Amino acid sequence: MRNAFTPYEKQYLEWADEGFPGVEPATEQFLEHVLDPARERSLWPGQRAGLLRAIYAFEVLGRRNLLLNIVTGGGKTAIIGACIAWLRWVHGVRSFLVLSPNTIVRERLRGDFSGARVFHDFDLFPATHSHYINDLGLHTLESGAALQGMLESGIVLGNIQQLYGGAGNEKLAAVLNFLGDLAVFNDEAHNTPAPEYTDVLKALSGKQVLRLDTTATPDRADGQEPDSEMIYEYGIAQALDDGIVKSTVVYQPDIKSVELTYTDPNTGEQVSVEEIDWEAIDDGRVKATKWVTDTKPRREQLKIALARLEEQRKRAAGRYKPILFVVAVGIADARATQKELESSFGVRALVVTEDSTDEERLEAMRIAEEASPYHAVVSVLMLREGWDVPEVGVIALLRKFSSRVYGQQVIGRGLRKVVRKPEEREILAVVDHPKLDHSWLWELVRAKVKKDVKATDEFDLDEDLPEPVGPHEPELVDPEKIIEVPEPEGGPDGEFDFSTLIDEVPDEDEARKDWPDVLASTVYANEVVEITDVTVKGLKSINLDASGFVKYKSQDELDAEVVDPVEEAKLPPHEELLERLKEQIRALAGELLFEKGFAGKHRGALYEVISDHVDNKFLGGSGMAAASSVHLLYAGERLHDVRAAFMGPGIVSGIVTFPLARVS
């Protein structure tokens, strides 16, 4: 998925460094609170950046449809919580719809939002504004839940299926008819490009102030992507450097000591890894009960995995309970694996497949609690998302991933750190097999791969731990180098006297009421413009001059005579050029507001003024749509001069302050 933020990256970093010019005053207060370095629980670097980018995209760039690509374990719930707090406080949004693709994801979110937990845990409101928390109660959409609860709670959480069915769905109707302006959050948003999901989002879009999608895998196996703009990628590399996810260590046996083979219990046919069509299994073309891992290789893989589990227990040193997660071929294989774990190794294992009851799924979420008798979970591909048990310390693979997305999702189950301190060094042990051909995945997660591992091998507990990551806050190590700043003369007198400052600041950019006259009298010198980025067949460059008279020349005869007027038919369609120019003007309006320190909400007004100006100066004044294609191209090329005119003292501030001024 393309990062839509790339063109703004530099501006954004400067904006963040300069203390967020152009945002709403209350946003500034909010940020001052949540970014306060002295707070007890500070946001991680990725969480801070995710929140700031969402705010920048919304308030400065005026974007409404956003996606954050955050690695599993990167802490996206806190980002969603912080965005809700900001929208409630600053933008007066009262209804927040949090949508999940399935029950496992929903239950995780329910845990995070019930009792406004995330707002308390991360201290998202200062004491002066903590009353907003009362507005952020949780209502969960599920069968049997009264619609009334939806009206009384600020946050409505539900599986997307609860809103399926169009106008006939009474829950969707209630959202549309009874709730005010909405912010919509799609968690695990790679699920959104499904027709029914899209229909719901389309119905909601009329009421939505902001849509914020979150996912660790925006690129799906089928190549579709969510219909939102990706503004942030917080990937595994940065998360490892920041010390907030486990580093992966892969253990592979020698291909001769463990021959990974599978048998069809019905026919007795035996095959190797390469002979199975894994895609066909995952999309249901081959029955999930067809292949079962042979006992001998399975037992070897499990031995290696259980030795790793033992090592993980020693690393945990009684502080938590490490869990083994086995990924089987199909349901029959999962059952056989469970039996093997329990009868041969005495390890209690829980099977979770598509057929599992809700109780079994809840049991899987609670597995790391001391009270749970289980130490292992065996699953097929269904525990790919939402099942977040940080204690998963070993993943054993009996099968090959049919797609890159599945591979990342499964490994993601084990990336969350148990002890969430950057200085705590944790690993995820993955038992793999060379024949499974997963090296692309190990490169992606920057794993360390150990080959020729024998079932009896034992490893040093420390040797594979990641490089230590320092604490997030620097420590004082050399007191001699502390620099004391003297108190102001006359001692610290408390309040700073701002009035003296106001008198002294240069006021050269005072808003001009006569901005329409200034703009009208602007004279643009004729300029020959060469347009080289137009990909027109048979044309290498076009020269245009200010009169609108058009010549074109081939690259090697730039000094030659006028050859021929440009044939409009050779240019891109008029409609496309018109859209392109509008988009350029929109971007210019945003940029001018940013440079001059105004909020993005003035963009519409500024856009209108610039459009009129461009029309009058370059397009003949009868409206952009009426201008010829070459004129549109020409105007686009002259926008840098327009920019200079609007950068003049008092112009942008004048338009913002006196929007109704007219040429005198």
Next chain:
Amino acid sequence: MTPAKKHGVLGAPKKSAYSFERWQFDWERQYMEQLEEDADVFAWTKNHKIRIPYIDFQSRKREYRPDFLVKLATGKVELHEVKGGHLKHMPDTKRKLEAGRRWCAERGIEFVLVTKE
């Protein structure tokens, strides 16, 4: 494929009181290295709590964090504000610099503007 790092730290600086110093922009890292090498500089840090009040372009009260607090070998204390050429023309930049000079003058320390084109 992996997004480039957008921030980083300078580990174990010789002339800072702290275990590491954080940077946001590459030019900040470059300037840190320059301070480390400058024989006239005794100590420096970006990890200070200084907030300089100023009035922005829209007449709102704001605060900004100046870049570097520096102590020279002579004992003189300075604030170094590093600005890229592109920022010099922003209206708020001028106001901030003005406020920075005032803030320093009140405390008898030097305000230094460092420009990197």
